[in-house]
Amino acid sequence: MREVLIEKRQQKELTQLEVAEKIGVSEVFVRKIEKGDRNPSVETMLKFESLYSTSMRLLFPDIFQVSIDTKCINSKEVV
Numbered sequence: 001m002r003e004v005l006i007e008k009r010q011q012k013e014l015t016q017l018e019v020a021e022k023i024g025v026s027e028v029f030v031r032k033i034e035k036g037d038r039n040p041s042v043e044t045m046l047k048f049e050s051l052y053s054t055s056m057r058l059l060f061p062d063i064f065q066v067s068i069d070t071k072c073i074n075s076k077e078v079v
Contacts, residue, residue: 001034001035001036002033002034002035002036002059002060002061002062004054004058004059004061005033005034005048005052005059005060006034008052008054008059009034009052012051012052016030016031016034017030019051022047022051023044023047023048023051024047025044036062039060039063040060045059045060045063
């Protein structure tokens with residue numbers, strides 16, 4: 001699940017159908033993107049970014065591999 005993507009849609013009080021109409025894709029595709037079953041093209045990610053005024057890196061962290069390894073950062077051991 002892409003939680004930030006879903007939260008942004010809910011904050012704007014939009015349905016998946018309304019999002020689909022605004023960005024020019026099908027409602028089914030929006031549902032699959034939100035579930036993480038499908039990955040959008042860069043063009044579609046840019047449309048989500050514009051619609052939600054949020055970086056695509058935050059909307060799709062799984063695609064961009066955005067993770068913070070605090071265990072490694074906080075470790076005093078140097079490997």
